[in-house]
Amino acid sequence: xxxxxxxxxxxxxxxxxxxxxxxxxxxxxxxxxxxxxxxxxxxxxxxxxxxxxxxxxxxxxxxxxxxxxxxxxxxxxxxxxxxxxxxxxxxxxxxxxxxxxxxxxxxxxxxxxxxxxxxxxxxxxxxxxxxxxxxxxxxxxxxxxxxxxxxxxxxxxxxxxxxxxxxxxxxxxxxxxxxxxxxxxxxxxxxxxxxxxxxxxxxxxxxxxxxxxxxxxxxxxxxxxxxxxxxxxxxxxxxxxxxxxxxxxxxxxxxxxxxxxxxxxxxxxxxxxxxxxxxxxxxxxxxxxxxxxxxxxxxxxxxxxxxxxxxxxxxxxxxxxxxxxxxxxxxxxxxxxxxxxxxxxxxxxxxxxxxxxxxxxxxxxxxxxxxxxxxxxxxxxxxxxxxxxxxxxxxxxxxxxxxxxxxxxxxxxxxxxxxxxxxxxxxxxxxxxxxxxxxxxxxxxxxxxxxxxxxxxxxxxxxxxxxxxxxxxxxxxxxxx
Numbered sequence: 001x002x003x004x005x006x007x008x009x010x011x012x013x014x015x016x017x018x019x020x021x022x023x024x025x026x027x028x029x030x031x032x033x034x035x036x037x038x039x040x041x042x043x044x045x046x047x048x049x050x051x052x053x054x055x056x057x058x059x060x061x062x063x064x065x066x067x068x069x070x071x072x073x074x075x076x077x078x079x080x081x082x083x084x085x086x087x088x089x090x091x092x093x094x095x096x097x098x099x100x101x102x103x104x105x106x107x108x109x110x111x112x113x114x115x116x117x118x119x120x121x122x123x124x125x126x127x128x129x130x131x132x133x134x135x136x137x138x139x140x141x142x143x144x145x146x147x148x149x150x151x152x153x154x155x156x157x158x159x160x161x162x163x164x165x166x167x168x169x170x171x172x173x174x175x176x177x178x179x180x181x182x183x184x185x186x187x188x189x190x191x192x193x194x195x196x197x198x199x200x201x202x203x204x205x206x207x208x209x210x211x212x213x214x215x216x217x218x219x220x221x222x223x224x225x226x227x228x229x230x231x232x233x234x235x236x237x238x239x240x241x242x243x244x245x246x247x248x249x250x251x252x253x254x255x256x257x258x259x260x261x262x263x264x265x266x267x268x269x270x271x272x273x274x275x276x277x278x279x280x281x282x283x284x285x286x287x288x289x290x291x292x293x294x295x296x297x298x299x300x301x302x303x304x305x306x307x308x309x310x311x312x313x314x315x316x317x318x319x320x321x322x323x324x325x326x327x328x329x330x331x332x333x334x335x336x337x338x339x340x341x342x343x344x345x346x347x348x349x350x351x352x353x354x355x356x357x358x359x360x361x362x363x364x365x366x367x368x369x370x371x372x373x374x375x376x377x378x379x380x381x382x383x384x385x386x387x388x389x390x391x392x393x394x395x396x397x398x399x400x401x402x403x404x405x406x407x408x409x410x411x412x413x414x415x416x417x418x419x420x421x422x423x424x425x426x427x428x429x430x431x432x433x434x435x436x437x438x439x440x441x442x443x444x445x446x447x448x449x450x451x452x453x454x455x456x457x458x459x460x461x462x463x464x465x466x467x468x469x470x471x472x473x474x475x476x477x478x479x480x481x
Contacts, residue, residue, distance in 0.1 A: 002086060004192045011081040012196060016104070016113060019055035019077060023106040026064070029056055038064065041121050063102050066122055068095045100189070101136050102196075107145075107169060115192045116163035117185075126315030134163050134186040135238045141165040144223045144269050146367035147345055149376075151265065153218035159208065159252065159268075160224045162238060164190035164201065171199045174219065178202045180211045183237045207241075208248075209255050216261050222268040224248060227310055228341060230332035234325070236314060245336055246272045253287040253346060260350040267347045267372075274300075274340040281357040284346065292353025292380060294372070296360050297344040303333045306341045349376050364421050371420035371477070379475045386467055387445030391438040391479040394419075399432065415478055423476050430455065430462075431469055438479055444470060 019025070027035050034045035043065040050057035050065070055077040061067045062074065074089065074096045083089040089096045101119055105112045116136025120129060135141070144166060153174045158166045161179035163186065170177045179194075179201055181187050187203050194201035204211035226249055227239040235241070241248050249270040256266035274280050284295045301309065307329045316322050356379075365371065383389070396418040403411035413432045416424045427435070430451055437447045445463075452462040473479045 004086065004195050006195075008081050008086065009195050009198070011078065012102075012113075015055070015078045015081075016059070019059055021056060021059045021113075022104045022111050025056060026060060026104060029060065041119065041123070043067070043123055062089070062096065062098050063100075066098055066118055068097045070094060071096045103137065105137060105165075105168070107172075110172065112168050112197045113193070114163055114165060114168070115189050115196060117189075120315060126318075128319075129236055129314060131235065132183050132185040132237050134183065134189045136163050137165060140269055141223055143345070144221060144267070145169050146369060147267055147269075147347070147372065148221055148367075148369045149219075149265055149267065149347075149373040150367075150369050151219065151373070155215075155217045156219040156221070157212060157217040157259070159220065159222035161190045161203075162186050162223070164193040166221050166223065167194065167201055168197060168199065170219070170221070171197075171201075176200075176202065178204060178212060178215075178217070180204045180206055182207050182241075186238065208251055209259050212259060216259055216264070218261050218264045220256055220260065220264070220266040220268075222252060222266075224252060224268060224270075226269065226271045228271055228273060228306070228333075228338070229310065230329055232328075239310070239313070245338070246270070249346075250287050253284075253293075253348060254289070256348055257289075257291055257350050260348075262350060264350045265347065266350070267345065269345050270295075270343075272342045273336070273338045274342065276337040276339050280342055281355070284357055285355040288346075288348055288355045290352055290354075292349040292351050292376065293347065293355045294376070295344065295346045295355060295357040297342040297358070298361055299343040300359070300361075301341050301343065303330060303338060303340065307333070347372055347376075349380070351380065353380065360421060362422065365419050368420065375420075375475065375477065378477065378480070382471065382474060382481075386470060386474070387443060387448070387463070389444050389474075389481045390440045390442070391444055391470075391474065391481050392440045393435055393438050394477055394480055396420075397435075397478050399435075415473075417476070417478060420477055423478075425473065425476070425478065427469070431466060431473075434466065434470065435473070435479065 030046050030049050034049050037045045046065055050060045053073055058069055058073045058077045061069050071091050071094050084091055088100050089098055098118065101116045102113055105114050114136055117134045120126060155176045156170045156174040158170065158177060158179040161167055161181050164179060167177045167179045179190055184205060187205055191203050225239045225241045228245055229240050231242055249272060252268055260266060272280055272284060307326055311317060311326060316325055398416050400414045400416060401410035409429060412426060414424050414426050415435060433451060434447055448462050448466060449459050452459040
């Protein structure tokens with residue numbers, strides 16, 4: 001591939017714009033059913049909807065469906081740019097096929113195009129992936145986009161940028177974005193993605209924080225190659241490294257404070273091992289040290305489930321080497337005393353504090369980033385003495401009660417949030433009464449004193465019993481101040 005020039009960018013943008021090759025344009029052309037099938041890597045219905053030969057159909061077939069199209073139609077859709085010389089397509093006998101994936105992408109009112117390697121697995125086909133494969137838009141990359149705290153920043157760092165998805169999003173609210181990767185091919189495609197979208201991006205090659213030695217950032221994000229696999233020649237750069245176990249993630253977390261400004265943020269997707277005889281929370285707490293952090297485990301897999309997941313991702317099932325690779329991976333995990341693998345995310349705020357680590361496999365609101373930011377603000381800004389706070393119930397909180405009809409008291413009371421992490425907290429009648437009285441008029445201390453009087457209990461006892469529970473309700477957003 002040669003480099004993308006300013007003229008190439010202008011022609012490509014003009015061609016995409018004239019054809020209507022946007023998220024909305026593709027969705028309108030395909031319709032809901034075909035668009036949904038394509039999201040599941042099935043192209044048959046989309047193929048039936050794109051046979052007109054116009055520019056939009058040609059571009060969809062070429063890049064999204066990975067189908068051969070007549071060279072003449074490609075020349076009509078992209079006049080003035082040599083896609084063959086750029087390495088974007090190949091031509092054979094008058095038929096053109098895509099060598100790269102270029103697809104529209106949107107956020108709010110921003111329209112982008114992302115350049116990456118071809119999406120594997122269309123229509124059930126699986127070919128071996130090249131070791132330097134550059135991943136495009138994926139569920140993992142979108143998870144990190146949704147997790148990122150919505151702050152304005154001077155400088156941000158995107159570690160393991162791949163095709164540059166995170167950098168696109170950061171460019172909206174960060175003055176300077178530095179993108180790094182160990183994969184030269186990925187860096188070239190990230191430069192192309194940035195150029196095509198007219199975004200300034202400082203692209204550097206290297207591992208972890210090596211390319212930014214001595215520099216600090218307000219925000220660091222990473223969708224790193226976190227897959228925990230044995231060392232070998234068959235590794236895929238976008239998901240695996242030569243680091244043993246989960247030490248890549250460990251080093252990212254441990255080193256992050258040295259590259260963050262005071263009050264800066266580091267957010268990353270991660271896998272971590274459950275080592276025999278150790279608690280995963282303690283292991284991550286050793287990584288985050290004395291910094292304020294929150295680790296959320298979204299999924300837990302046993303070793304066999306984990307190996308099967310990533311062998312499928314690489315398209316290995318059905319090949320002659322499948323059982324041998326499966327067995328070798330399992331033997332390696334067993335030798336490392338790995339009992340399970342956790343999958344989730346870690347957010348580190350570069351202020352003094354401790355780690356809060358939890359399992360939360362339930363549905364959450366997206367984007368979750370604004371709620372992550374607000375949770376840290378509540379937890380870090382809450383005074384030691386809550387009795388003087390005038391609390392109010394969050395607008396999204398509902399109360400559910402269960403019990404036998406006619407019973408004097410409910411068997412269970414649950415407070416449930418409809419937003420953010422969508423938590424549910426079971427409370428007793430006293431705490432439910434406290435929450436019901438939180439309208440901002442009386443202080444927490446006054447409400448608890450009134451409840452103590454009503455229950456004929458010593459006020460100090462009620463304070464001791466309920467203030468820790470109230471603190472948790474404030475941290476989790478049921479109550480605010």
